[in-house]
Amino acid sequence: MTDRFDPAAADPRWQKRWEEAKSFSADSGSPKPKTYVLEMFPYPSGRIHMGHVRNYTMGDVLARYRRMQGFEVLHPMGWDAFGMPAENAAMEKGVHPGGWTRANIATMRAQLKRLGFALDWTREFATCDPEYYGHEQALFLDLMEAGLVTRKESEVNWDPVDMTVLANEQVIDGKGWRSGAPVERRKLSQWFLKITEFADELLEGLKDLDQWPDKVRLMQENWIGKSRGLKFSFRLAGAVVGGAPGIEVFTTRPDTIFGASFVALSPGHPLAEALAAENPDIAGFLAKCAAGGTSEADIETAEKLGFDTGLEVVHPFDPDWRLPVWIANFVLMEYGAGALYGVPAHDARDFEFAVKYGLPIRRVVATGPEDAFAAITEAETDPGVAVNSRFLDGMATAEAMAEVIRRAEAAGWGKGTTQYRLRDWGVSRQRYWGTPIPVIHCEQCGPVGVPRDQLPVVLPEDVSFDVPGNPLDRHPSWTKVDCPQCAGPARRETDTLDTFVDSSWYFLRFASQPANAPFDRAEAEQWLPVAQYIGGVEHAILHLLYARFWTRALEHMGKVGFAEPFQGLFTQGMVTHETYRSPDGRWVAPDEVEDREGGRLVERATGAPVTRGRVEKMSKSKKNTIDPEPIVDKYGADAVRWFMLSDSPPERDLEWSIAAIEGAARFVQRVWRLVGAAGGGDGSDPALDRKLHRAIAAVGAAIDGLQFNKAVASIYELTNAIERAAPSASRDEAIRTLVLLASPMAPHLAEEAWSALKQEGMIADAPWPSYDPAMLVDETVTLAVQVNGKLRDTVEAARGLAKEDAEALALASPKVQAQLGGNAPRKVIVVPDRLVNIVA
RNA sequence: GCCCCUGUGGCGGAAUGGUAGACGCGCUCGACUCAAAAUCGAGUUCCUAACCGGAGUGUCCGUUCGAGUCGGACCAGGGGCACCA
Numbered sequence: 001m002t003d004r005f006d007p008a009a010a011d012p013r014w015q016k017r018w019e020e021a022k023s024f025s026a027d028s029g030s031p032k033p034k035t036y037v038l039e040m041f042p043y044p045s046g047r048i049h050m051g052h053v054r055n056y057t058m059g060d061v062l063a064r065y066r067r068m069q070g071f072e073v074l075h076p077m078g079w080d081a082f083g084m085p086a087e088n089a090a091m092e093k094g095v096h097p098g099g100w101t102r103a104n105i106a107t108m109r110a111q112l113k114r115l116g117f118a119l120d121w122t123r124e125f126a127t128c129d130p131e132y133y134g135h136e137q138a139l140f141l142d143l144m145e146a147g148l149v150t151r152k153e154s155e156v157n158w159d160p161v162d163m164t165v166l167a168n169e170q171v172i173d174g175k176g177w178r179s180g181a182p183v184e185r186r187k188l189s190q191w192f193l194k195i196t197e198f199a200d201e202l203l204e205g206l207k208d209l210d211q212w213p214d215k216v217r218l219m220q221e222n223w224i225g226k227s228r229g230l231k232f233s234f235r236l237a238g239a240v241v242g243g244a245p246g247i248e249v250f251t252t253r254p255d256t257i258f259g260a261s262f263v264a265l266s267p268g269h270p271l272a273e274a275l276a277a278e279n280p281d282i283a284g285f286l287a288k289c290a291a292g293g294t295s296e297a298d299i300e301t302a303e304k305l306g307f308d309t310g311l312e313v314v315h316p317f318d319p320d321w322r323l324p325v326w327i328a329n330f331v332l333m334e335y336g337a338g339a340l341y342g343v344p345a346h347d348a349r350d351f352e353f354a355v356k357y358g359l360p361i362r363r364v365v366a367t368g369p370e371d372a373f374a375a376i377t378e379a380e381t382d383p384g385v386a387v388n389s390r391f392l393d394g395m396a397t398a399e400a401m402a403e404v405i406r407r408a409e410a411a412g413w414g415k416g417t418t419q420y421r422l423r424d425w426g427v428s429r430q431r432y433w434g435t436p437i438p439v440i441h442c443e444q445c446g447p448v449g450v451p452r453d454q455l456p457v458v459l460p461e462d463v464s465f466d467v468p469g470n471p472l473d474r475h476p477s478w479t480k481v482d483c484p485q486c487a488g489p490a491r492r493e494t495d496t497l498d499t500f501v502d503s504s505w506y507f508l509r510f511a512s513q514p515a516n517a518p519f520d521r522a523e524a525e526q527w528l529p530v531a532q533y534i535g536g537v538e539h540a541i542l543h544l545l546y547a548r549f550w551t552r553a554l555e556h557m558g559k560v561g562f563a564e565p566f567q568g569l570f571t572q573g574m575v576t577h578e579t580y581r582s583p584d585g586r587w588v589a590p591d592e593v594e595d596r597e598g599g600r601l602v603e604r605a606t607g608a609p610v611t612r613g614r615v616e617k618m619s620k621s622k623k624n625t626i627d628p629e630p631i632v633d634k635y636g637a638d639a640v641r642w643f644m645l646s647d648s649p650p651e652r653d654l655e656w657s658i659a660a661i662e663g664a665a666r667f668v669q670r671v672w673r674l675v676g677a678a679g680g681g682d683g684s685d686p687a688l689d690r691k692l693h694r695a696i697a698a699v700g701a702a703i704d705g706l707q708f709n710k711a712v713a714s715i716y717e718l719t720n721a722i723e724r725a726a727p728s729a730s731r732d733e734a735i736r737t738l739v740l741l742a743s744p745m746a747p748h749l750a751e752e753a754w755s756a757l758k759q760e761g762m763i764a765d766a767p768w769p770s771y772d773p774a775m776l777v778d779e780t781v782t783l784a785v786q787v788n789g790k791l792r793d794t795v796e797a798a799r800g801l802a803k804e805d806a807e808a809l810a811l812a813s814p815k816v817q818a819q820l821g822g823n824a825p826r827k828v829i830v831v832p833d834r835l836v837n838i839v840a
Numbered sequence: 841g842c843c844c845c846u847g848u849g850g851c852g853g854a855a856u857g858g859u860a861g862a863c864g865c866g867c868u869c870g871a872c873u874c875a876a877a878a879u880c881g882a883g884u885u886c887c888u889a890a891c892c893g894g895a896g897u898g899u900c901c902g903u904u905c906g907a908g909u910c911g912g913a914c915c916a917g918g919g920g921c922a923c924c925a
Contacts, residue, residue, distance in 0.1 A: 004878095218844065219920055227924080251925060264925090304923080330923040340925045348841070349923055421924055540920080647852045647864060655852075663865060666878095673879085713854070713863035720863090723880095784859040789906040791859050829905050835858050839905050 005672035005749055007636020014751045015116055023764045024063075024118040028512070028523050030072035036527045037063040037075045038507055038566075040535030040543070044079050044104035044126070048111040050575040050618055051536065053628045054654060057644040057745075058572060058708060059534045060117045064744035065703045067118070068768035074527045076510040077112065077119045079105050081126035082133075082434045082499045090433075090465040097433040098461070101128060111629055115637045116747055118764070123510050127502035128433070132509060134456025135518035136501065137438035139554075141449045146557050148194045151447065154426055158186035162468035165430040185290060190428035191437060191495070195549045199224055199420040201563075202548055211568035213651070216540040223541050225421025230254040230405050231337065232414025234263055234313035237322055244271060247313060247325065250336030250419055254408070255400035258389040259343040259364035261354060263313055263325045264306070268333035275309055275327075282307060282327065289329040304353045305329040316413055317390070328353060336419055344379070351379035364389045365397060425546065427498045430470045432463060434496030442483035442490040451484050457492070470494060503543055504550035507533075507565060521560060528560070529567045532706075537571035544569070570706050573653040577624040579613035587623040615655055626656055638746035639665035645708040645745055667716070668749050671742060674722055675753040678735040685730035691721045692734045693775035699741045700768065708745075715742055737769050784835035785810045787819040803830040810836035 018024060039059035042052055056077075063075035079101075086097035093100070105126060112119070125132050143149050157166040159176035166176055166183060176183055195202075203224045206217045233246035247263055265272045267289040276283040285307040306328045315321035323341065330349055331340055344354030344361040354361050361376050365384045372387035383397035392400045408414030428437065436457040438450040450457055460478040463471035472478065472494040483490035505518065507530055512523035544566070551565040580588040582603060594604045601610050618625045632640055642664035648654040695718035702711035718738055725731045736757055743750030743763045754763035777799065783806060785793040793815040797806060807828050810816060820840055827839040 215844070215919085222843065222921060225921090225924065229925080249925080253925080328923095330925090332924060335924045337925095342925085347925070349925075352923095419924080421921090537919085649853075652846095652853095657852085657865075659865060660852080667864090669878090709853075709863085716863050782859075786858080786906070789858090789904090794859065827905065829858095831858060835906090837858080837905055 003676075005636075005668055005752060007638060007668075007748060008633075010752045011114065011116060011637050011748045014748045015113060017751070017762065018116075018118070018764060019121075021762065022122075023762065024067075024073075024075065024120050025122050026074040026076070026120045026527075027072060028526050032070060032072040034526055035066050035071045035073055035531045036507075036511065036529075037066065037073060037532050038510070038530045038534070040533070040539060041078045041080050041503070041506060042108065043083060043085075044081055044101055044108055045085055046104050046107070048108050048628055050626055050628055050656065052112075053115065053640060054575055054644045054650075055534060055536070055572055056112065056115065056117055057641045058570070058650055058706070059532075060115075060119075060641075061645065061703060061708060061711075061744040062532055062534075062706065064118050064747060064764070065700075065768065067764070068740075068744070068766060070767065073118075074511060075117075075119055076123045077117070077121065078124050078506060078510065079108075079126035079128075080499065080503050080506070081105065081128040082496075082502055084431065084433070086433045087431060087465065091468075094465075096461070096463075097465075098128065098459075101126070101433075114629070114632055115641065118747070123513065125509065125513075127435075127499070127506065130456045130458050131515075132506075133435040133502070134458075135509070136435050136497070136505070137450070137455050137457055138452060139505065139518055140438055140497070140501075141452065142557055142559070143193065143553060144449055146553070148197065148553055150192050150194055150424065151189055152192050152424070153187045154190045154192070154428075155185045156188050156190075156430070158184045159468075160184055164469045188428075188430075190426055191439075192424040192426050193549070193553075195425045195546070196420060196422055198549050198552050199226070199422045200418075201552060202422075202545065205548065205552075205564055209564065209567075209569070212566075213569065213571055216537070216544065216569060216571060219540045220545055223422065223545065227252045227419050227421075229417065229419060230401075230408060230414050231417045232316060232408055234316070234323070234341070237312040237314050247271065247339050248337040249339045249341050250417070251341065252419075253343065253346065253397075253401065254404035255386055255389075255392060255395070255397050256343040256346050256364050257315075257317065257341075257404055258392065259345050259362045260315065260323055260341040261344055261360040261362060262342045263323050264328035264331050264340055264342055264353070265309075265325065266331040266333040266338040267327055267329060269327070269331075269338045271339075272309075272327045275311075282309065285327060289327075304349065304356055306353060306357050308357075316408070324359075326357075334423060335421070345376045346380055348379040348381065351376075363387060364392075369394060425498075425500075425549070427501055428495040429498055430473075430494075431496050432459070432465075432471050434499060435502060436472070437493045437495050437497055439493040440481050440483060440490045441493060442486060442488060444488055445483055445485045445490075447493070448483060448485050448490075454484075472496070500543060500546045501550075504547045505554075507547070508554075508560075525561055529562050529565050532568040532570065533566040534570045534572060536574070540571060570650070572650050573648065574617040575656055576615045576653045577618050577626060577656040578615050579622050579624045580610045581613055582608055582610050587621070589623040615653075617653075618656070631661065635661055635665045636668070636748070638668050638749045642667060642712070642746055646712045647709055649709050650706060667719075668746060670719060670723075671738065671746070671749060672753065674719065674735050675739065675756055677727075678732050678757060681727035681729050681732045683728045683730075685725055685728040688721060688725045688728070688730045688734055690775050690778065691718060692730075692737055693771040695741065696737065696769050696771040697773075697776060700771075703744065712745070715745075739763065740766060740769050781833045783810070783833070785813055785816060786835060786837040787816060788840055789837060792816055792819055797833075799833055801832070803832065806830050806832070806836050810838060 037059055039055050063073050067073045081101050086101050089095060089100045090097045127133060159166050159179050159181055161179035161181040162176060175181060203221060203226055206220055209217060229250055229252035231250045233248045235246045267286045276286050306326045309325045309327060311325040312322040313325055315323060342350035342353060344350045344359060345363045346365055363376055364387060366372050366387045367384050369387060386392035386395045386400040392403060395403060405416040436459060438455060438457050439447050440450055441447050460475055465471060479492045479494060481490055481492050508519040508524050511527040512519040514520045547565050552563050554560045555563045578590050580590060580593050582588055588603050588610050592604050593610055594602055601612060602608060603610050616622055639661060643661045646664060695714050698714040699711045702714060722731060722734050739750050739753045750763045779799055780796050781799050783795050783797050784791055785795055793813045795809050797809060807830055816838060825838045825840060829837040
């Protein structure tokens, strides 16, 4: 056995052995209990980054631990391979997106393999494989047949110079990121998945996801945004305009109906558009509203704009009460009815609007009847008691709301309803590098699904990216097809699917990969739902919500027997690193910063001063990334893995530190030295035995709870105990067990040690050690002795000592006697085997 | 603006309402060495020269025999949503 563990030799050796033995290939036919451990699959952007290393290390520890516990584990890997960066690379470098993506996959696969992850590579696929996206197209057709796909007009960001549709992240300060031209809004007819039909189910389902972080559940709850309220129509007072006899509105506060002072329409409301057709001033106002940017900053600072249409509506509870109808830029067409009634006294936006345009502000809610005429200085949105509200006066807000809904429903002019913030999922992307939407547009028949025997609709390879826009659109032959229904000339849909569709069912394809179907139900149900899903919190809403929707849709169509795809979810923190900036605002890479005398920070190359910024997520733009590969070269996979798991709780951010990775590398050698010191010991060491059993229990519990930092700490404690112990048979057993406990985290070291200890087979196939619960407790305990809750002494006592004896023992302490000063204690509290508290 | 989370040594962090600071990093001193690296040993919350003792988990108040932990108010940092009626 060598003095030092040599990862450069050991890592590849064991990686090859695992691969040859197919150690981590999941067998769907195995009689063992099954479990599915999944980390969010990566986008093949070029190279693995530290965030990937952390994510996949965590999943790997759990997968290896479950295997040792006797589970048949499915732990697959693949590639979320469609997306914009590939097209950007195509435009910048003149390469084909497919070639670029495949090259990246090859690089990243090799990088992942060097980390020794226990992955089932036999199930690997990329979402850009026609074998994958062809099945996705079939699922899209299934959704169409189930009525869950719809076609609607929707606004997109249009770059008028590049003549192309931009994604939101391509719009910077309201301008196209390449052309710099001000972005316009354009309406396009696009495909939507009806996720809103599942809004309530998706909301209710959250309640059962008790192995998900509360934070994520709350974020999804807010995103779905359920609110109850009243929907009703105001009758127009004068002539009917635009064909509608009234204006439908939605409110969550029907109790404030007597505080209404105006009705406001969204600029996109059909009535507003009808009025604009006849009135150039209104048309001008609508144009002004449309000109505003769509960015957050624009919306935040946008001034409330309104236009009085001159129309009036009748108050539902008083035929003589007229309210003016305005068009207001803050009213959203997509929510509720696209119109609302304004109650300035009790809504912040309505208040601002009323102040600006001189509309009445009428108090209808107060803390009590005595405050009915208190002045309104700002919008008061808290519930209270109805005032100045006729038959509602004196009712609490909740009661008043119910009363208004009751009367509206009884009189038939309104209805209590539920509204959701959630919108249907627009899946059309005007891009090349995605799954082609399997639809053919026929002038006679309209949009028709591609016949299933013509799937997959394969992306054409002969495309060019020298002109902006979607190359599918201008492809000479690919677009031209015959209508499957009438055989007349038709045109292929050139939009591709949102890449979130690709990631909404990949976990099913990992579990089961038949050639003729997206998945095999029986086989998929062997594995799903995913027992533990691990990934970044940035996917808390969209990806996780879409995957939940997709799974529920499959369940509704009778294709799977479960509704939720991910039983357990864990969101890990980011890998961060310090940042530096030069005075002109340039980011400077941390390894180019030098600490000159007196803590003066300068850029090495130029000698220019730099300032230390915040510790931030590693990103290329901030120049604070660390490429994992050279670190693996230098320290070995196990040291990198160990570092990823130590110290920081996995849900929190982990700050990169070369000192910490050196510490991890030192620990790897420490274990190796202990292995070298094993053997030949005689006799037992009961104290060490106890510590060993405690460590087995603690490490297992920590991994079960995904508290890897605690598992690592327990392993350190055991290591310290072994090092301090004299040679014995107990110590040899402890060393052997230590290797087992560390093997999920440092598998190469563990294999090497296992073989050095002359153990049978590979440690990858060894069972997890068991512990004796009786060994977890000591025969003697240290009792804390407190006086008035302050620690004054500790005493050794036999476990299970009677209360009276413990009290006597504590009172015998000279320190206690000194505190008591001769007085008798007023009260004594004894917590068996823990403490005695004497109240003086 | 609304919703949510987090504040513990020099640093990352441990602590079923019951001995605060496990474990790691860093640092200090010592051993080994011609020397260094590696390794090993001791120490490391603060105040007090040291002992004794006192203080201490963002701040203030409360509940309790006992609070890092529970409740309230505040301060600071972070996250999500964002003109959602």
